[in-house]
Amino acid sequence: MSDTSPVFGGETPSRPRGSLRTSVVWDVLTGALDDRAKAAGTDVLDVLDTGGGTGNFAVPVARLGHRVTVVDPSPNALFALERRAAEAGVADRVRGVQGDIHGLFDVVERGGYDAVLCHGVLEYVDDPAEGLRNAVDALRPGGALSLLAAGLGGAVLARALAGHFTEARQALTDPAGRWGEGDPVPRRFTAEQLTGLVGGAGLAVGAVHGVRVFADLVPGGLVDTEPGAMEALLKLEAAAAGLPAFHSIATQLHVLGEKQR
Template sequence: MSDMGPVRTELMWQAVVDAVEVASDAVPGEGLNVLDLGGGTGSDAVRLAHLGHRVTVVDPSPDALASLHRRGVEAGLEHTVRGIQGDAADLLDHVEQSSIDLVICHGVLEHVDDPGQALATVATVLRPGGHASVVVSGRNAAVTARALAGDFIAAQTLLGTTSTTWDTQTMGPRRFVLEEVQELLGAHGFVTVATNGLRVFADLVPSAIVDTEPGARDALYALERLVRTSSDFTSLSAGLQSIARLDLNSAPSDTGGKHAAL
């Protein structure tokens, strides 16, 4: 059984912690109202609630939400963690406009019909000056992985496809470069305040090394933490994180019309 899963889990949790630290600077002295869009079974949500934040998880899976409820009850946090069945398309049916301090939007834009529309909805539920943490799959990392596997044609195809020309029906979930995410955020009233790379090396290191070398897992995690803020490595990361602030002058967007289903 590979130990790479825990490494990836902790790296994703580090991304949540980084976002909370940035957002908390804007709301000193009190916990945050956090929305975890596509938050699944709520492992991050419960950890956030333990830190004193109020967390709403919106996810389309009833099974995941049932697991979330059990986690909350077992932790004695059912009053600060709640689950709602839904997605980016019907988010405004469940969450009030301008009510959220931080939106966790991790692994969502790869799957929605319209990433821009999803971010417009995120902007609507955020209070002006609130923050969003967006994590997407990195295209350059996918190119590298295909090339290392000897699939050079697939690597060229990925290299020549942008997030706007990506066909999710034939190519699977979208992959982005950081500039595309920043352009999307900027188009919907956000200012990017921090970028991080996730899984710079973790997806390339053979799991056998982590499984058999004493201390290798902790050392890999420490290395990932060291390089996550370096632009030299971020562009090659399997995951790309952008932490962005909603401009104080931004008004709730008109999110009518097209929807962005998870």
């Protein structure tokens, strides 16, 4: 295997500001990939990244030595993915195809993957349950699903702290978790809703983590200028991520699932 340190957005992995958004998910994901590789008796997994865009996760996963297929509806994103993979030296392990999760098997093989990433997808599809079933159907027996979606509680808290109390209440009571017509996110979830979807799709629900529990609430100037603040905040995020008490205020929620053998 190659270097396991991810590089997101072209930043170095030592203290990337972007790691506040990705470090928890990356740690869980790499652990799941290691477990799957050991169970499958191989160093190289076939990984599918649905809605993987420009390769924020796909390229680092390929740098671990795995083969990654990215399905995304945007030709521009796939072009950027190709360029990023080439710059990272993993062009031979990353393949981009245009499509979406509802027409997934028009472009990829059913049951052909050891792991599927479904990050930032369910918020935008018409039928989250159907989309998730397709992701599951792409897995081999024993395969792992990494599901990341917008959290309801984080949006409510953010609107309230910004003084938009009516919008906070609207998000809290809206079935889709939206705070108003100007909300750019079509749908948000609670941890219970996400684990229900994962279980309903036939997977065993594993770890659940809150992502960006504090990162979106801390002033950026403090993190950028205070010595040691970035490292301390990363450690705080890691410590809180797995605690159920903090899932309800996280900006995003991550659920790990496993397909039965």
